[in-house]
Amino acid sequence: MTNPNAVVSDTQSAIGMAITVAVNSSSLYSPSVPNSPYNITLFSRNKFPKSTIETAASSAGGHAGLAKNIAWVDAMRASSPTRNSSEDTEDKKAWIIKHPSALGVFEEIMSAAKMKQVVIFLDYDGTLSPIVPNPDQAYMAPEMREAVKNVAKYFPTAIVSGRCRAKVYNFVRLSELYYAGSHGMDIKGPSSGKHQKGNQNVLCQPAKEFLPMMAEVYKHLLEKTKDIPGANVENNKFCLSVHFRCVEEQNWSDLADRVKFVLKDYPKLRLTQGRKVLEIRPTIKWDKGKALEFLLESLGYANSKDVLPIYIGDDRTDEDAFKVLRKQGQGFGILVSKIPKETDATYSLQEPSEVMHFLQRLVTWKRGVLRSH
Numbered sequence: 001m002t003n004p005n006a007v008v009s010d011t012q013s014a015i016g017m018a019i020t021v022a023v024n025s026s027s028l029y030s031p032s033v034p035n036s037p038y039n040i041t042l043f044s045r046n047k048f049p050k051s052t053i054e055t056a057a058s059s060a061g062g063h064a065g066l067a068k069n070i071a072w073v074d075a076m077r078a079s080s081p082t083r084n085s086s087e088d089t090e091d092k093k094a095w096i097i098k099h100p101s102a103l104g105v106f107e108e109i110m111s112a113a114k115m116k117q118v119v120i121f122l123d124y125d126g127t128l129s130p131i132v133p134n135p136d137q138a139y140m141a142p143e144m145r146e147a148v149k150n151v152a153k154y155f156p157t158a159i160v161s162g163r164c165r166a167k168v169y170n171f172v173r174l175s176e177l178y179y180a181g182s183h184g185m186d187i188k189g190p191s192s193g194k195h196q197k198g199n200q201n202v203l204c205q206p207a208k209e210f211l212p213m214m215a216e217v218y219k220h221l222l223e224k225t226k227d228i229p230g231a232n233v234e235n236n237k238f239c240l241s242v243h244f245r246c247v248e249e250q251n252w253s254d255l256a257d258r259v260k261f262v263l264k265d266y267p268k269l270r271l272t273q274g275r276k277v278l279e280i281r282p283t284i285k286w287d288k289g290k291a292l293e294f295l296l297e298s299l300g301y302a303n304s305k306d307v308l309p310i311y312i313g314d315d316r317t318d319e320d321a322f323k324v325l326r327k328q329g330q331g332f333g334i335l336v337s338k339i340p341k342e343t344d345a346t347y348s349l350q351e352p353s354e355v356m357h358f359l360q361r362l363v364t365w366k367r368g369v370l371r372s373h
């Protein structure tokens with residue numbers, strides 16, 4: 001097992017493959033499973049497949065089990081491929097031209113901010129804190145907290161995380177921010193600090209009816225996975241995370257099978273994959289992109305041309321927010337990644353330390369603007 005205190009370089013989680021297990025025909029639920037229950041798609045590692053592509057792997061029935069299992073384990077392994085060939089270096093050069101460093105083109109980004117209200121959206125894990133083996137120890141550096149605190153003095157700022165809101169708040173501990181926990185399914189406004197515009201007292205929990213179900217599934221998952229060394233089930237309130245970062249690779253298939261076994265009784269839940277984590281959440285049409293739209297609306301910037309949203313994130317779930325910005329032709333997505341990934345983000349940053357520098361530059365830029373007026 002990995003040393004729980006070591007910082008893990010997760011530059012490898014290049015290949016996005018989310019796995020969906022459930023579908024519900026009600027209009028509230030997204031039709032996430034294609035017609036064929038075994039519509040499995042695998043990708044070449046060198047082609048940066050779309051991080052949001054969903055791979056169906058119906059939990060029902062036992063046939064095609066082998067193919068499904070191979071796909072599952074491949075998908076889990078794909079969250080940590082080895083990429084160090086010269087072809088990869090070429091890939092990286094091409095990718096960085098397409099998604100330039102947000103630090104390198106900082107002035108260009110800020111020139112789009114003239115006369116606009118910048119609103120900052122920040123993912124937590126892998127963006128504000130480094131990826132570590134133990135999710136309970138994903139602490140934020142004090143300098144990063146200071147940078148976020150300063151940013152929030154000048155710009156409305158939201159943390160948008162897969163973690164439950166209370167947990168991410170405990171890591172960040174800044175009451176002046178908006179928090180969207182559980183992949184945006186639990187949104188709350190700041191409890192201190194005032195920005196002039198918009199509603200501070202927001203509370204949005206679109207998956208509230210799922211709470212009892214999530215608590216029940218959490219218990220089943222704990223029980224079902226307890227004898228797999230290293231498996232860690234995290235309760236994120238409106239969603240659940242089954243971590244396999246510390247599970248021996250030979251046990252991944254078994255772990256995935258057990259998770260699917262539990263979920264077969266819950267067709268209103270779906271299973272997706274993040275950075276060495278299987279994530280279980282309600283099939284409602286709500287994601288980090290919807291959370292971003294909701295927050296902009298709460299701030300009084302729905303369909304406004306006077307706003308420049310900047311969203312920084314490293315995970316597949318952040319792609320939903322990048323997509324919204326790209327579709328609206330408004331603001332910028334910044335992907336935190338050391339390696340090429342298919343993304344809807346416009347710019348890139350390599351790691352949390354670069355995110356911190358970007359946030360510090362934002363503050364310096366704003367102070368300069370204020371001084372010149």
Ligand SMILES: O=P(O)(O)OC[C@H]1O[C@H](O[C@H]2O[C@H](CO)[C@@H](O)[C@H](O)[C@H]2O)[C@H](O)[C@@H](O)[C@@H]1O
Pocket residue numbers: 123124125126130131132133134135138160161162163234236241243245274275276277279315317
């Ligand atoms: O949306 P995020 O804030 O990025 O949250 C996504 C998941 O992040 C956490 O897991 C990831 O970070 C852990 C700590 O570095 C790491 O051990 C794990 O392998 C990563 O998947 C969090 O624990 C999950 O609940 C979040 O869903």
